[in-house]
Amino acid sequence: MAQVAGPHPPSEKQMLSEQVYARLREAIMRGEHVPGAALKPQDLSREFAVSLAVVREALVRLVGDGLADRLHNRGFAVPECSDRRWQQITEARRALEPVVVRMSVERGDLEWEGRVRAAAHRLARTPTHTGEDRHYSEEWSEAHRIFHRTLLAGCGNPVLMETFDRMWTASELARRWSSYRNPDRDAVGEHRRLEEAALARDADAAAEALTRHLTQTATGLTESDSPNSVQG
Numbered sequence: 001m002a003q004v005a006g007p008h009p010p011s012e013k014q015m016l017s018e019q020v021y022a023r024l025r026e027a028i029m030r031g032e033h034v035p036g037a038a039l040k041p042q043d044l045s046r047e048f049a050v051s052l053a054v055v056r057e058a059l060v061r062l063v064g065d066g067l068a069d070r071l072h073n074r075g076f077a078v079p080e081c082s083d084r085r086w087q088q089i090t091e092a093r094r095a096l097e098p099v100v101v102r103m104s105v106e107r108g109d110l111e112w113e114g115r116v117r118a119a120a121h122r123l124a125r126t127p128t129h130t131g132e133d134r135h136y137s138e139e140w141s142e143a144h145r146i147f148h149r150t151l152l153a154g155c156g157n158p159v160l161m162e163t164f165d166r167m168w169t170a171s172e173l174a175r176r177w178s179s180y181r182n183p184d185r186d187a188v189g190e191h192r193r194l195e196e197a198a199l200a201r202d203a204d205a206a207a208e209a210l211t212r213h214l215t216q217t218a219t220g221l222t223e224s225d226s227p228n229s230v231q232g
Contacts (some may be wrong), residue, residue: 002142011019013057021046021058027214028067028221039068039076051129066170079181095194096167100152100160108154113199119150120159120195121141124188141172147191151198151210185216194218 024044027033039062041055048055060077062068068076079085085109104112126143128136136144145168152164188214 004069013051013167014052016054017057017061019045019047020050020054021061024058024062025065028062030164033078035078036080037078038074039078041075064166066166067173079170087169089167090214093167093171094159094211096163097152097214098211100155100157101198102159102166102203103157104152104154105198105206108157110199112150112154115150115153116147116195116198119147121189123147123191128187145172146229151194190216 024033024039033039039059041052041059044055044059053115059068060070063070063076066079069079071077085219108116123140125144126137126140128140130137130139149161149164153161155161168172190209193209194206194213197209
């Protein structure tokens with residue numbers, strides 16, 4: 001009887017591409033490649049001591065994540081930091097996420113409620129900054145992502161969650177470029193109101209709170225010369 005071949009292990013090229021992707025993603029998130037900076041495959045190939053094919057594969061993945069732009073006949077670059085770009089991302093999130101949170105409140109089970117409580121507790125207890133660093137901490141950024149994702153995950157629709165993940169990554173880049181905390185924004189209160197509305201099973205209030213939360217992000221971007229007040 002013929003044996004059915006199992007899944008092939010990742011090739012060396014795939015593993016190298018994954019490593020380069022992870023290192024470039026972290027470098028972009030940490031601001032080591034500034035907005036608009038070119039991501040030259042030849043330079044990156046020398047830096048990481050890998051082939052051009054490996055680098056290009058990693059760069060294409062970053063484009064898919066919204067962390068790099070593919071320029072016509074000019075290679076790749078970190079996305080430009082412009083009000084218009086972040087307004088478009090926020091507009092997309094405001095069109096999608098209030099609808100999804102409404103579905104989540106209506107469909108989420110008791111286990112979802114427990115996950116929301118745990119994610120909200122973790123976010124509230126995680127410092128936004130560490131030491132003298134003016135950028136949001138890695139720990140807070142991850143707790144923030146988990147809270148928002150958990151809040152929406154009760155919808156039970158993986159396609160919607162995949163869309164959320166893509167938009168979140170793109171907006172996360174703006175947050176990582178943030179240099180200063182917005183003193184007028186009550187992010188803790190905003191997240192608490194989101195949690196309370198969701199757990200009260202008030203879909204209207206949850207959708208309204210999330211819309212206000214995302215609108216605060218849009219307002220902060222239009223009122224600033226740089227994306228330094230993004231927390232949505």
